[in-house]
Amino acid sequence: MKGSLDILLGLQWGDEGKGKVVDYLAPNYQMVARFQGGPNAGHSLVFNGSKFVLHTIPSGIFRESCINFIGHGVVIDPITLRQEVEAVQKAGVSTQGRLFIARKAHLIIPTHKVLDAASEQAKGRQRVGSTLRGIGPAYMDKTGRNGLRVGDIYSAGFEKKLRALMDKHRLLILSMKYDPPEWPSLDPWLEAVDQLRRMDVVDGEYFIYEKIQEGARILAEGAQGTLLDIDHGTYPYVTSSSTVAAGACLGLGLPPSAVRNVFGVFKAYCTRVGSGPFPTEQTDETGHLLRTKGHEFGATTGRPRRCGWLDLVALRYAIMVNGVNHLMMMKADVLSGLPQVKAAVAYDLEGTRRNDFPFDLTELDVRPIYKEFPGWETICTEGCTFSKEFMDFLAYIERVTRLPVNLVSYGPDRQHTCIRKDVSLVEGSV
Numbered sequence: 001m002k003g004s005l006d007i008l009l010g011l012q013w014g015d016e017g018k019g020k021v022v023d024y025l026a027p028n029y030q031m032v033a034r035f036q037g038g039p040n041a042g043h044s045l046v047f048n049g050s051k052f053v054l055h056t057i058p059s060g061i062f063r064e065s066c067i068n069f070i071g072h073g074v075v076i077d078p079i080t081l082r083q084e085v086e087a088v089q090k091a092g093v094s095t096q097g098r099l100f101i102a103r104k105a106h107l108i109i110p111t112h113k114v115l116d117a118a119s120e121q122a123k124g125r126q127r128v129g130s131t132l133r134g135i136g137p138a139y140m141d142k143t144g145r146n147g148l149r150v151g152d153i154y155s156a157g158f159e160k161k162l163r164a165l166m167d168k169h170r171l172l173i174l175s176m177k178y179d180p181p182e183w184p185s186l187d188p189w190l191e192a193v194d195q196l197r198r199m200d201v202v203d204g205e206y207f208i209y210e211k212i213q214e215g216a217r218i219l220a221e222g223a224q225g226t227l228l229d230i231d232h233g234t235y236p237y238v239t240s241s242s243t244v245a246a247g248a249c250l251g252l253g254l255p256p257s258a259v260r261n262v263f264g265v266f267k268a269y270c271t272r273v274g275s276g277p278f279p280t281e282q283t284d285e286t287g288h289l290l291r292t293k294g295h296e297f298g299a300t301t302g303r304p305r306r307c308g309w310l311d312l313v314a315l316r317y318a319i320m321v322n323g324v325n326h327l328m329m330m331k332a333d334v335l336s337g338l339p340q341v342k343a344a345v346a347y348d349l350e351g352t353r354r355n356d357f358p359f360d361l362t363e364l365d366v367r368p369i370y371k372e373f374p375g376w377e378t379i380c381t382e383g384c385t386f387s388k389e390f391m392d393f394l395a396y397i398e399r400v401t402r403l404p405v406n407l408v409s410y411g412p413d414r415q416h417t418c419i420r421k422d423v424s425l426v427e428g429s430v
Ligand code: IMP
Pocket: 013, 014, 015, 040, 041, 042, 128, 129, 130, 131, 132, 133, 135, 136, 223, 224, 228, 237, 238, 239, 240, 273, 274, 275
């Protein structure tokens, strides 16, 4: 294989700041590819002083030299995709010949969103806190072998199949005793599908294989995070796709032998949006401070994010299941100015010290065991010289994870990034 695949993904509950790193690293790659999730993701990046939130389009779109690929592991809402394409084009960025979509990607149809709401209502207090973008129901139809794929939109029988699936959804929704405020209209969705027909839809596996044969370096961009993974996350409070490194091979159609590096992105603290266990959550002044300083409000839904200290038990678990070989720390500046910084090094479960991430975190009353670090006023001066206190915090993380933190981000702009080692040029094996 002449080219290679590097995978960049989140090691927490999403919102780690992956979009910024992908945008930063993109010039070193010929292609950026999304492999899972859908418009539940919100990758924020700052371009020419304006903030953009990408939900479906890969974060390499603002780098001229990069082509962008939406793999078949992604679920696509044609309306969101259309709006995003228009916003990007309005900013003077061309998508022509730069954005490719796999024929086998599944479609989110209007009733998927209603089903999402119905399912959350039925769950009551156990609701997942879904973004209600129809992600779960679209993946359910995929695995239930009822779904519609991008390639289907070219067939004569498409509208008939679509209406039959929507009728089926209607019955299901009514059987769940859910009464939607209004049934979505199909017209705007069909108009967006019309636009999708004119986009660059490709046979994904062949497309990406050929690029690799031509020697392309590809960066796979994860959405959500490891702790929201359908298998490895805090089930059932998870999303419906494979957010881990193995998901990149599945969702793009590339073999594991193509993988060169796995970049694990984490925030210097933790956040979670939606329900589910979060051992290091701080509901007091500290949580409030992290949320305000870190602007921790959902990029897709605007919901306030739950905030807490860095959890090294969860981080080590995420590193293990993904085979991470380079760490990247985001939002380190948010901790500046705190008198003291904490990180969970183990859990206390009814008097027993646990270093592993327990199976049933939803039921167990785990108490984090914290290590405390002296705080720092300013994280670094010009030229990425870090304060001694921050270096001590970083060195401790590197020691317990046994991995180098090769990139530290300390602000939203591209220039607020310290590369401790040029990760994209490092030849590494997992
Ligand atoms: P869904 O995938 O929209 O159904 O949401 C399932 C769970 O994953 C909820 O707790 C969401 O808040 C969470 N989630 C989904 N997408 C993201 C994301 O991009 N960032 C953070 N959390 C997310």
